Amino acid sequence: MKVLSDGLRRMPAATTLVTSAPALAVTGGRKVTNFLLDNGMEVVVLPGHRAPIVTHMVWYKIGSADEPPGKSGLAHFFEHLMFKAATTNHAAGELGRAVLAIGGSINAFTFYDFTAYHETVAPSALEQMMSFEADRMVNLILTDDDIKTERDVIMEERRLGIDNNPHTMLEEQVDATLWQNQPYRIPIIGWMQEIEKLTWNDANAFYDKYYRPNNAVLVVAGDVDPETVKELAEKTYGKLAPGPDLPPRTRPVEPEQNTRRTVTLSDARVSVLSFSTHWVVPSYRTAEPGEAEALDLLAEILGGGNRSRLYQQLVKGGIAAKAGAYFQGAMLLDATRLTIYGSPRGDAKLADLEAAAHAVIARIVKDGVTDDELEKAKNRCVRSLIFARSKQYHVANLFGSTLATGGTVQDVEEWPDRIRKVTADQVKAVAARYLAFDHSTTGYLLPKTENLM
Amino acid sequence: MKVLSDGLRRMPAATTLVTSAPALAVTGGRKVTNFLLDNGMEVVVLPGHRAPIVTHMVWYKIGSADEPPGKSGLAHFFEHLMFKAATTNHAAGELGRAVLAIGGSINAFTFYDFTAYHETVAPSALEQMMSFEADRMVNLILTDDDIKTERDVIMEERRLGIDNNPHTMLEEQVDATLWQNQPYRIPIIGWMQEIEKLTWNDANAFYDKYYRPNNAVLVVAGDVDPETVKELAEKTYGKLAPGPDLPPRTRPVEPEQNTRRTVTLSDARVSVLSFSTHWVVPSYRTAEPGEAEALDLLAEILGGGNRSRLYQQLVKGGIAAKAGAYFQGAMLLDATRLTIYGSPRGDAKLADLEAAAHAVIARIVKDGVTDDELEKAKNRCVRSLIFARSKQYHVANLFGSTLATGGTVQDVEEWPDRIRKVTADQVKAVAARYLAFDHSTTGYLLPKTENLM
Numbered sequence: 001m002k003v004l005s006d007g008l009r010r011m012p013a014a015t016t017l018v019t020s021a022p023a024l025a026v027t028g029g030r031k032v033t034n035f036l037l038d039n040g041m042e043v044v045v046l047p048g049h050r051a052p053i054v055t056h057m058v059w060y061k062i063g064s065a066d067e068p069p070g071k072s073g074l075a076h077f078f079e080h081l082m083f084k085a086a087t088t089n090h091a092a093g094e095l096g097r098a099v100l101a102i103g104g105s106i107n108a109f110t111f112y113d114f115t116a117y118h119e120t121v122a123p124s125a126l127e128q129m130m131s132f133e134a135d136r137m138v139n140l141i142l143t144d145d146d147i148k149t150e151r152d153v154i155m156e157e158r159r160l161g162i163d164n165n166p167h168t169m170l171e172e173q174v175d176a177t178l179w180q181n182q183p184y185r186i187p188i189i190g191w192m193q194e195i196e197k198l199t200w201n202d203a204n205a206f207y208d209k210y211y212r213p214n215n216a217v218l219v220v221a222g223d224v225d226p227e228t229v230k231e232l233a234e235k236t237y238g239k240l241a242p243g244p245d246l247p248p249r250t251r252p253v254e255p256e257q258n259t260r261r262t263v264t265l266s267d268a269r270v271s272v273l274s275f276s277t278h279w280v281v282p283s284y285r286t287a288e289p290g291e292a293e294a295l296d297l298l299a300e301i302l303g304g305g306n307r308s309r310l311y312q313q314l315v316k317g318g319i320a321a322k323a324g325a326y327f328q329g330a331m332l333l334d335a336t337r338l339t340i341y342g343s344p345r346g347d348a349k350l351a352d353l354e355a356a357a358h359a360v361i362a363r364i365v366k367d368g369v370t371d372d373e374l375e376k377a378k379n380r381c382v383r384s385l386i387f388a389r390s391k392q393y394h395v396a397n398l399f400g401s402t403l404a405t406g407g408t409v410q411d412v413e414e415w416p417d418r419i420r421k422v423t424a425d426q427v428k429a430v431a432a433r434y435l436a437f438d439h440s441t442t443g444y445l446l447p448k449t450e451n452l453m
Numbered sequence: 454m455k456v457l458s459d460g461l462r463r464m465p466a467a468t469t470l471v472t473s474a475p476a477l478a479v480t481g482g483r484k485v486t487n488f489l490l491d492n493g494m495e496v497v498v499l500p501g502h503r504a505p506i507v508t509h510m511v512w513y514k515i516g517s518a519d520e521p522p523g524k525s526g527l528a529h530f531f532e533h534l535m536f537k538a539a540t541t542n543h544a545a546g547e548l549g550r551a552v553l554a555i556g557g558s559i560n561a562f563t564f565y566d567f568t569a570y571h572e573t574v575a576p577s578a579l580e581q582m583m584s585f586e587a588d589r590m591v592n593l594i595l596t597d598d599d600i601k602t603e604r605d606v607i608m609e610e611r612r613l614g615i616d617n618n619p620h621t622m623l624e625e626q627v628d629a630t631l632w633q634n635q636p637y638r639i640p641i642i643g644w645m646q647e648i649e650k651l652t653w654n655d656a657n658a659f660y661d662k663y664y665r666p667n668n669a670v671l672v673v674a675g676d677v678d679p680e681t682v683k684e685l686a687e688k689t690y691g692k693l694a695p696g697p698d699l700p701p702r703t704r705p706v707e708p709e710q711n712t713r714r715t716v717t718l719s720d721a722r723v724s725v726l727s728f729s730t731h732w733v734v735p736s737y738r739t740a741e742p743g744e745a746e747a748l749d750l751l752a753e754i755l756g757g758g759n760r761s762r763l764y765q766q767l768v769k770g771g772i773a774a775k776a777g778a779y780f781q782g783a784m785l786l787d788a789t790r791l792t793i794y795g796s797p798r799g800d801a802k803l804a805d806l807e808a809a810a811h812a813v814i815a816r817i818v819k820d821g822v823t824d825d826e827l828e829k830a831k832n833r834c835v836r837s838l839i840f841a842r843s844k845q846y847h848v849a850n851l852f853g854s855t856l857a858t859g860g861t862v863q864d865v866e867e868w869p870d871r872i873r874k875v876t877a878d879q880v881k882a883v884a885a886r887y888l889a890f891d892h893s894t895t896g897y898l899l900p901k902t903e904n905l906m
Contacts, residue, residue: 069522069636070705173633173712180629181644183522191634191708252523255644259626260717266891438719 032399033226034409037233039242040214044399044409045229046221048392054222055396056129057118058137059404061217062210064190065112065183065251065334073154073190076110077198078206080150082117083108087139092146095132112184113249113333114404120393123223130218130236137211138240147200155196158189166267166445174263174443178278181252182334212243217403221396249406254280254335261441268448272321273350276341277357277442281434283336284329285406292329293418294426295434299327299338300377301369301427302360307376309360310340319348319356331401338434350444361435368428378419485852486679487862490686492695493667497852497862498682499674501845507675508849509582510571511590512857514670515663517643518565518636518704518787526643529563530607530651531659535570536561537603540592545599548585565637566702566786567857573846576676583671583689590664591693600653608649611642619720619898627716627896631731634705635787665696670856674849702859707733707788714894721901725774726803729794730810730895734887736789737782738859745782746871747879748887752780752791753830754822754880755813760829762813763793772801772809784854791887803897814888821881831872 033045064075086092099106104121119129162168172187179185189195218237220229257280284292303310303325314320323342340361344353402412486498517528539545552559557574572582615621625640632638642648671690673682710733737745756763756778767773776795793814797806855865 070703072634072705169711173710173714176633177630177714180626180638181525185633191705193706193708250523252525252644253646255646257626258622258718260719261626261630262713262715262717264713264715264891265711266713438717 032409032413033229035230037213037238039238039240041233041237041240042217042403043229043233044217044219044403045224045226046219046392046395046399047223047225048221048395049223052122052223053120053392054123054126054220054224055118055120055392056126056133057116057219057221057396057400058133059114059116059217059219059400060210061113061215061246061249061404062115062206063111063113064186064188066210066249067183067186070194071198071202072186073188073195074198074202074206075115076189077151077154077195078203079108079110079115079117080154081142081146081203082136082140084150085140085142085146087135087141089135089139090132095136098128098132110188111331111401112188113331114401116397116400116404118393118396120222126220126224126229127232127236130232134236134240137213137216137237140207140211142200142203142207144200147198147203151195151198154189155192158192158195162187162189163192166265166270169267170263170265170443170445173265174276174278174441177261177263178280178337178441180254180257182254183251184332184334184336209243209246213237213240214242215246217400219396219400219403221392221399249333251334257439257441260438262444263441264444264446266446266448270445270447272343272445273447274322274341274343274445275350275354275357275442276339277354277440278337278339279434279436279440280335281327281338281430283332283334284411285333286335287329290418290422290426291430293415293422294430295327295338296329296381296419297374297377297422298364298369298427298431299325300380301373302364303340304377304380307380309364310342310357313360314342314353314356315345317356319345319353321345323353323357330398331405333405350446354442358437361431361437364428364431365435369424371424374422374424374427378422381416381419485862485866486682488683490666490691492691492693494686494690494693495670495856496682496686497670497672497856498677498679499672499845499848499852500676500678501674501848502676505575505676506573506845507576507579507673507677508571508573508845509579509586510569510672510674510849510853511586512567512569512670512672512853513663514566514668514699514702514857515568515659516564516566517639517641519663519702520636520639523647524651524655525639526607526641526648527651527655527659528568529642530604530648531656532561532563532568532570533603533607534595534599534656535589535593538593538595538599540588540594542588542592543585548589551581551585563641564784564854565641566784567854569850569853569857571846571849573675579673579677579682580685580689583685587689587693590666590669590690593660593664595653595656595660597653600651600656604648604651607642608645611645611648615640615642616645619718619723622720623716623718623896623898626718627729627731627894630714630716631733631790631894633707633710635707636704637785637787637789662696662699666690666693667695668699670853672849672853672856674845674852702786704787710892710894713891715897716894717897717899719899719901723898723900725796725898726900727775727794727796727898728803728807728810728895729792730807730893731790731792732887732889732893733788734780734791734883736785736787737864738786739788740782743871743875743879744883746875747883748780748791749782749834749872750827750830750875751817751822751880751884752778753833754826755817756793757830757833760826760833762817763795763810766813767795767806767809768798770809772798772806774798776806776810783851784858786858803899807895811890814884814890817881817884818888822877824877827875827877827880831875834869834872 035043062075067074096106099119102121102125104119106119108117117133121129162172176185218233281295282291302308310323310325314323321343325340327338328336340357342353342357344350399412488496515528520527549559552572555574555578557572559572561570570586574582615625629638671686734748735744755761763776763778767776774796778793780791781789793810795806795810797803852865
């Protein structure tokens with residue numbers, strides 16, 4: 001086992017599966033228990049007894065979009081420090097070694113609006129995990145040496161993970177072009193010139209402000225019962241004093257996009273050309289009723305898999321090596337994006353593929369979708385869910401990310417019903433409202449050309 | 454006379470003239486006197502006795518780039534409030550009426566890094582102006598009614614000045630695409646959705662923090678002597694208590710641009726097509742020694758007027774109705790841009806014109822500039838300066854903007870010498886270093902087309 005912490009840029013693939021799927025099935029028949037500790041920490045218990053393991057997750061309502069100006073990367077940096085530093089009760093690395101000793105797994109991730117820490121262990125070790133996580137929630141001792149060492153680690157992570165890869169370099173500059181005001185324009189891992197200036201003071205101020213039981217959500221899924229979880233949570237997390245109430249998480253929002261924007265990266269390492277076109281659209285948290293659900297189904301119909309229009313017409317049609325779409329509707333506090341993408345096949349030109357993809361959208365805007373393909377799209381969501389329902393990590397992830405971004409257990413539970421209620425007219429309406437070519441942002445990945453002009 | 458306050462997006466045309474010109478000539482032989490009041494307010498006196506008038510300017514070291522996230526437009530909004538509100542000593546509008554009564558003029562402007570208030574009056578009214586400005590520096594009484602009324606005025610200013618004009622709409626989204634991290638990406642007038650939420654609390658906190666003698670520069674130019682100015686300044690501004698020291702003005706800086714970006718606005722109101730290509734380059738405040746001066750001369754040689762390469766080759770050559778370049782090197786704390794632009798003529802295609810403009814740059818990158826054209830570019834700066842030297846407002850503007858952005862009187866005085874020292878190799882070097890096509894940002898203004906794809 002390795003103690004990892006990942007600067008998660010998009011949802012992990014497995015999570016994508018879950019969050020685009022109806023939620024009632026997600027619980028896999030589990031009865032959800034949800035309560036507050038006296039100090040304001042929210043707890044969700046998702047019992048499931050197929051295997052003698054338990055997933056224990058602590059979600060903090062703090063992510064990269066909450067960072068102060070000029071301090072990009074701080075949330076992710078802090079996630080690293082949580083593994084690096086000692087606490088008043090434990091030596092540095094002790095938690096990782098304890099998990100290793102019992103054959104469990106441990107990890108963490110940082111996203112725009114939350115940071116999560118999780119362990120998967122035998123139920124008998126749950127109390128120990130809670131005790132460790134409660135301890136590092138408030139008792140971390142950061143040294144200047146920790147800061148320096150870990151900052152170098154993250155700078156190297158950025159060099160290897162972003163700056164050394166044309167695809168991620170492009171993605172980062174597309175993000176900053178799509179979002180002109182909203183903080184999602186800033187990379188989660190941070191801009192290099194800001195990472196390298198993060199200080200002990202920055203990290204400590206961040207910890208003092210945000211790492212508090214009343215800014216956290218505990219999710220426990222697996223072979224446990226709610227009473228035991230409650231008892232253990234009160235014994236561990238329940239002992240922690242709450243911090244002051246935090247102000248509402250209100251961020252700058254996007255102005256209306258009146259332009260078409262492109263971002264082109266030309267690099268000698270690129271052998272497969274590609275494009276991706278993005279539109280600013282509402283997320284589940286910001287949408288008018290029904291719109292986010294309609295966008296989810298629109299993305300599924302457009303490019304959600306082998307039955308989608310983009311796949312059928314472009315990949316089966318022979319001009320695309322790949323083509324698809326996605327809508328990142330959940331896990332976010334603010335507006336989000338709907339994306340289509342593709343790579344040409346054989347002699348097909350990238351511009352022709354892009355035009356063909358936009359023509360697929362134009363047809364939906366003009367003629368809508370059929371009831372049959374809408375029904376099948378709804379069913380595909382359910383099927384992908386059935387595949388995932390036994391995965392306690394994904395269930396925990398879904399509830400944790402929803403609660404950490406201002407949603408409720410009820411939001412998750414009613415999600416499949418809301419998906420079921422979407423009409424073909426609603427799908428057509430969101431396509432027409434949001435997917436205007438003239439108001440899109442497209443990234444192009446191209447091989448190096450010496451003389452473009 | 455009308456009491457105006459302008460949301461200045463670029464330097465006003467007349468100022469462009471001055472700031473791209475050697476500074477010694479700017480002083481028009483005036484001996485510059487520069488001193489500090491006890492409360493930390495800096496004073497510059499620029500005597501000139503050709504006409505019995507005096508320009509009185511108060512510069513605050515606060516601009517739109519200093520606004521808190523989500524509060525765009527606050528600096529400019531506050532500039533309006535300074536004219537709208539009463540003080541403990543004067544009724545609302547009294548200053549404007551006093552200037553009107555003596556046949557003077559009064560105005561103000563907000564830029565990224567400063568806000569300036571100025572009156573031009575007879576020397577006998579200087580003390581009265583100082584007294585008024587000193588009073589409103591600390592004694593403003595903002596009412597909620599002032600906030601509401603003036604917020605509506607600014608929203609209307611934005612509707613008419615930006616949102617109703619394809620050119621300014623495009624410019625705004627180009628700015629936000631060129632700058633991905635630095636605050637210059639945010640419009641000075643503010644995003645509409647943020648202007649409409651600015652509150653009495655926002656305005657008051659801003660005033661309390663930034664409107665203080667130790668955050669201001671007084672510039673007096675014209676028919677006065679330094680001793681009189683000093684005496685009057687001590688009698689008026691000198692009486693004000695300083696505020697707490699402000700933290701250094703350190704802002705997020707740009708990451709390296711690895712991509713070519715485009716922003717296209719298609720609008721039925723557009724009849725003249727145009728492009729403008731922008732590169733992030735250092736300003737006088739951020740450049741290595743000599744680079745900003747070389748960029749100033751590069752812009753002059755490229756597109757500074759009728760003798761420039763872009764004009765000679767594209768306009769005289771018959772494919773451009775207009776073509777030019779500019780470098781906004783001064784008046785800024787952070788990195789800036791070098792820009793080329795053009796509109797096609799007759800049957801010329803926009804893409805061909807753009808390619809021809811980039812070819813002009815490519816030739817400078819490859820072959821450099823001639824000593825002769827460099828010398829003439831230096832001389833053009835001086836000549837434009839001679840034209841401006843008698844304009845006391847421009848001289849005051851140059852010193853005020855330099856001092857308000859961390860520069861010194863010496864910086865201004867030595868500027869012409871630094872320009873004179875630039876070599877042809879330095880001009881070639883900055884062109885090669887900064888003007889890569891693959892790392893540029895281009896805006897296109899196009900007529901509406903119904904089916905682009």
